[in-house]
Amino acid sequence: MMKIKTMMCIMLLTLTGISGLFAQERDPRILVAYFSWSGNSRLIAAEIHRRVGGDLVEIEMVTPYSRTYNTCLDQSLRDLRAGIHPSLKTLETDVAGYDVVFLGYPTWWATIPMPVATFLESCDFTGKIIAPFNSHGGGRLGQTVSAIAKLCPSVKITQALSIHYGGGRTLGSDIDAWLTEIGMAR
Numbered sequence: 380m381m382k383i384k385t386m387m388c389i390m391l392l393t394l395t396g397i398s399g400l401f402a403q404e405r406d407p408r409i410l411v412a413y414f415s416w417s418g419n420s421r422l423i424a425a426e427i428h429r430r431v432g433g434d435l436v437e438i439e440m441v442t443p444y445s446r447t448y449n450t451c452l453d454q455s456l457r458d459l460r461a462g463i464h465p466s467l468k469t470l471e472t473d474v475a476g477y478d479v480v481f482l483g484y485p486t487w488w489a490t491i492p493m494p495v496a497t498f499l500e501s502c503d504f505t506g507k508i509i510a511p512f513n514s515h516g517g518g519r520l521g522q523t524v525s526a527i528a529k530l531c532p533s534v535k536i537t538q539a540l541s542i543h544y545g546g547g548r549t550l551g552s553d554i555d556a557w558l559t560e561i562g563m564a565r
């Protein structure tokens with residue numbers, strides 16, 4: 380009998396997973412932070428923020444990549460290959476003050492843009508939860524979530540949301556389903 384009870388407890392803990400963590404944190408302090416080059420991740424961030432509340436900030440480079448697509452491709456690939464994490468403008472808020480960080484970015488070269496790497500390495504995410512969401516052109520999440528985990532080994536990462544470009548008409552319902560899945564629907 381004890382064995383069955385123990386097994387049921389383990390199953391329950393496994394099933395609740397990260398959503399159980401949200402349940403413990405009754406009123407988590409929420410930050411929605413995003414990097415966006417052409418506006419899609421910004422749009423998704425705004426929709427998520429409208430639903431979950433908290434604060435919304437943009438991750439901005441001191442010297443932004445070119446607005447010309449091909450030049451941006453070259454610049455971002457150069458930084459990726461050289462392992463350059465470009466300098467960011469000072470964030471309008473301190474990540475230390477939040478429990479949950481919704482982190483948005485486009486898939487670039489099948490991974491996170493290097494400015495997002497700068498953001499991750501410049502903040503202490505210990506004890507926090509990162510909820511990743513991204514915009515992509517066909518490659519979905521690529522290696523982005525493992526890149527986040529590598530840069531922040533102590534962080535808890537939820538199931539990620541991946542949206543094709545701006546998401547179209549299903550964006551709202553896709554976000555709602557995801558928020559429910561990770562236990563953050565209000």
Ligand SMILES: Cc1cc2nc3c(=O)[nH]c(=O)nc-3n(C[C@H](O)[C@H](O)[C@H](O)COP(=O)(O)O)c2cc1C
Nearest residue numbers: 415416417418419420485487488489515516517518
């Ligand atoms: C430098 C660069 C690299 C990209 N690499 C990829 C990629 O590897 N896989 C993919 O699916 N889309 C890739 N894309 C397309 C973007 O992920 C897509 O356009 C996304 O919607 C852009 O989001 P944003 O508007 O927030 O910048 C790339 C775009 C750029 C500018």
